[in-house]
Amino acid sequence: MAHPRRVVRAALVAATVALVAGLVARMPSSAFAATGDGSPTDANITFTGRWDTSNASAYVPGWAGAYLTTGFTGTTVKLKQRNSIDFYYSIDGGADQYLTNQTGTVNLTPTKLASGNHTLRVSYRVVAGSYHGDAVFQGLVLDSGAKTYAVTPPAKLIEFIGDSITVGTTTSKNALTAYGWLIGERLGARHTQVAQGGACLVTTADGCVGLEDYFLKTNSSATSANWDFTRYRADAVVINLGTNDLAHGTHTTTFQPHYLHLLEEVRAKYPAAKIFAMQTFCKRFGAETKAAVQSRNTAGDANVFYVPTEGWLVAADYTDGTHPTDAGHRKVADQLAPIISAKL
Structure with missing residues (x-):
């Protein structure tokens, strides 16, 4: 006859095994995703x-x-x-x-x-x-x-914030032939384009996606979750906004404080980043953009820079008067890449 203590011990072991098996069965399969297996949770990607x-x-x-x-x-x-x-x-x-x-x-x-x-x-x-x-x-x-x-990624990361121009609309490969992607590749940096076709600086009642607000989001959906900024830190941020705002009712009296607020948000999320505020190619809100940059400089932030774009593009560099061609984006990259590189 089995010893009573051995019977109890065996019962406890069996119960523990059953409990663990039950917990395992209820856990998502992703919890066991193996590094190297190519799944979305693979740490090598x-x-x-x-x-x-x-x-x-x-x-x-x-x-x-x-x-x-x-x-x-x-x-x-x-x-x-x-x-x-x-x-x-x-x-x-x-x-x-x-x-x-x-x-x-x-x-x-x-x-x-x-x-x-x-x-x-x-x-x-x-x-x-x-x-x-x-x-x-x-x-x-x-x-x-x-x-x-795992492939070691480049040490630097540049984030480009903008509208359809930054998206690369009307170019041959969209985002891949836009100036932001081209600059990132040229400088050997990781690059992101937080940009949306038709986007504004200021969110408006008629539905314009305002990057002042959506810079903080994972995507451009109205229900988007807030982005977790601990997942990466940008070394440089390039902002190209203001082309669309006038058509949605934002004027010079309101543009500047909203632009200043975006600069403050970017600085709060990326304390060490170099921030570049571009004059729009259509030259809208250039004075207000420059004044917002000067406000940050006066407040002690010496790593915010205004980037004038006079003479960068001519009429032949656009597909429709607003969106640059592939060659136009390359000309922008030729002008902007050295400016970013010098500060990084």
Whole structure:
């Protein structure tokens, strides 16, 4: 006959095993996501920009120009999508390839790669205006036995705040051919574009998205959660706002204090960043923008700079009188990149 203490001990062990099994069954599978498996929670994947990660199985970029990067082994890589979306991808630093209307598991390597280590970057098309693709990252599929590996990101990060011009509207590759992306790549920095087509500085009753308010948000939705600024720190912030405000009823008497408030918000979130306030290319609110910068300088913030843009672009550099062409964005990058680089 079994000893009573052994019976009790066995019963306790069995109960503990059952309890643990029950807890495990109720925990989300993402809690066990292994580094290297290519899932959204894989620590080897770097997400640059503002990504909504509230759903561990589906990460969603919140603004233009967000992208993900990682290394991977093996000969193939596939991207898991939910519904139809257009996106750009680059393997091993090559030219960005564009795929449209992609769903399900998308093979990014129809021609197999040489066996070994490779890198991948993916950026989804901006979901805005008439385009309503399903920008969502659900993970990578690799060869059997292959895995991701971490790629050290650049040390510096530059954030660009603006409207459709900063988005890259009317350029050949949208955010990828906008001046912010070009400058980030040129300076070897990570780069984000917190920008929305039609955006204003000031939120208005007629629905203009005001970056004074939405700078603090994960995306441009009215129900967006506040962004967690501990997830990254910008070393430089470039603001290009004011092109759209006049059409939405914001005038010179109100523009300057709102711009000053945005500068104060940026400084509060990024205490060490260099902040560049651009004169709009259409020259609207230039005096008010410069005065807001001077107010910050007078208050003791020497790392806020006004950037005049006179002479940067001519009529031939625009597609429609407002939005620069690809060549126009390159000219802006030629002018602005040295200004940022000198301060960083």
